[in-house]
Amino acid sequence: MHSPNLLSGSSSGSLLAAQIQHQDDHSFDVTAMVDVVSLMNIYFLITFVGAAMGxxxxxxxxxxxxxxxxxxxxxxxxxxxxETVEVYFGDGKQGAAVISPEEQEERIAEDVRAAIAQGKPDVLFKADKSIRLRDTRRLARAASQEGSALHFSVEERVK
Incomplete structure (x- = not known):
């Protein structure tokens, strides 16, 4: 039933068959990869057209x-x-800028208290996009008073 040559591996015909079969094992199916790449192309095409429309x-x-x-x-x-931050009291670059962090905090707290007393509870910070978060938090802490509501606007360029 079994050939002794096949079990011992001494036959040159069986060795050649094993080599041919070994070479066939290196091929793989790329259908799934082609499908994924096609879906990615469709996704990027749709998002690019949407972004280009503006x-x-x-x-x-x-x-x-x-x-x-x-x-x-x-x-x-x-x-x-x-690293300095300039604070203007009003909408835009009106008046002189306050540069000292301590003076900024004192003046903001005073202005917010006075505004709340006048019935103006909303506080709006219009900030340039290059302002660091730590500076925004520091100014917001100074403006946090009982009865005030803080609002923030971040713009490309504040005029």
């Missing part, structure tokens, strides 16, 4: 309301030279 018609916001500038105290925060 503007989308977004639905109007229904769960929020615009900030009333008459009831808000506005601070404009810009990046100064080096």
């Amino acid at each position: 503007l989308f018609d977004l639905p109007p916001a229904t769960h929020c309301k615009a900030l009333d500038p008459d009831r808000a105290t506005i601070f404009t925060v810009l990046r100064g030279s080096g």
Whole structure:
């Protein structure tokens, strides 16, 4: 039934058959990889076209309301030279900038207390996008008073 030559491996015909079968084991099916690459191409094509269009018609916001500038105290925060932060008291670069961190905190706290007493509870910080989070937190801590509501606006370039 069994050939002694096949079991001992001395036959040259069986060795050649094993080598041919071994070479066939290296091939694999790439169908799944082609499918994934095709899906990725479709995804990137759709997202690129959407991004290239630029503007989308977004639905109007229904769960929020615009900030009333008459009831808000506005601070404009810009990046100064080096690591300094310039704070302007008002909308935009109006008046002289306050650069000292201690003076910024004192003036912001005073202005917010005075605004709350006048019935202006909202506080809006208009900040340049280059302002660090630690500076924003420091200024927000100074503006945090009982009865105040903090709002933040980050813009490309604050004018």
